[in-house]
Amino acid sequence: MSQAAYLVGAAGAGALLVSLGVTYALTLRIRRLRLERERALSRAYEGFARDMHDLVGHWLWLASIRGELAHRRAAGDGPLREDLEEVLRAVRQAAHSVRNLSAAGHRISFPGEVARAKVLIEGFGAYCSVRVDVDELPEAVSTALGAVVREGVTNMLRHSRVKRCAVELVEQGGRLRLTVVNDGAPRRETSAPGSGVGNLRHRLEDLGGTVRASGGKDGWFTLIAELPDNFSE
Structure with a gap:
């Protein structure tokens, strides 16, 4: 070649x-x-x-x-x-x-439930104020607090003639504190929280938290959930 x-x-x-x-x-x-x-x-x-x-x-x-x-x-x-x-x-x-x-x-999330709550409540012709002072939440905490908001909104729409309500999440004294409050609640609903609140109590206990409900003679109903703030880190 x-x-x-x-x-x-x-x-x-x-x-x-x-x-x-x-x-x-x-x-x-x-x-x-x-x-x-x-x-x-x-x-x-x-x-x-x-x-x-x-x-x-x-x-x-x-x-x-x-x-x-x-x-x-x-x-x-x-x-x-x-x-x-x-x-x-x-x-x-x-x-x-x-x-x-x-x-x-x-999955239930706190931001999603707050946004939906505002739309639902205002759809009923009521006023809803929202205050959230916490930037980010771990998934487990977000799910638990989202369930609290959902339960609170469900109860106020089913059992109350709500005209005003407020959802607030803040950090106080080393704890996360979520408050859901509304007017128009009948007195019979303020003395004995239903099974939904009991389910929330078990959910938050797993995260070291607490939940309580109370009502006054003025027709305002308050749902408060608290968690250690180390979950927000």
Whole structure:
């Protein structure tokens, strides 16, 4: 083989190797792009599912509360009361299905519950003030305090003729202190907290916290939860 032929063969082999290298690099790049696209789509689907959960859950909860109030007011109308019972059962079943469908990917959070509480309460024509002096909360604390806000708002909308309420989270004396207060509470509700408060008490005890509820003769109802502030570090 002449030197010229050898050089041509070597150049051809080199070109083939370069071509194979480029092809391999492009293949890897395409695979990475596909994986990135799949991850982006997955994140988009998850975000859409969370948004749908919050939106549908919000309106189902509101419909349930409105339905309970209408059911209570229809005590003297038998047929209407029966119709409302059917509506309430359907709404509650739908709400239960939504919760089960997204339970794995949806968690209660304090910021989320405060935002939802303000929308719900103002949707009922009442005024709601919010004060939060704590920047960030660990997930367990955020979940626990979010449950307190949800319970407080649920009770005030179901059992009170609320016109004004306030949600406040501050750090005082080495502890986180959450206060949920509202007016319009009937006296019978101020003397005996329900099972919901008892469930909150167990939840906060696991974090070294406490929760208590009290009502006054003036119709104001107060729900207070406290936790050691070392959870906020």
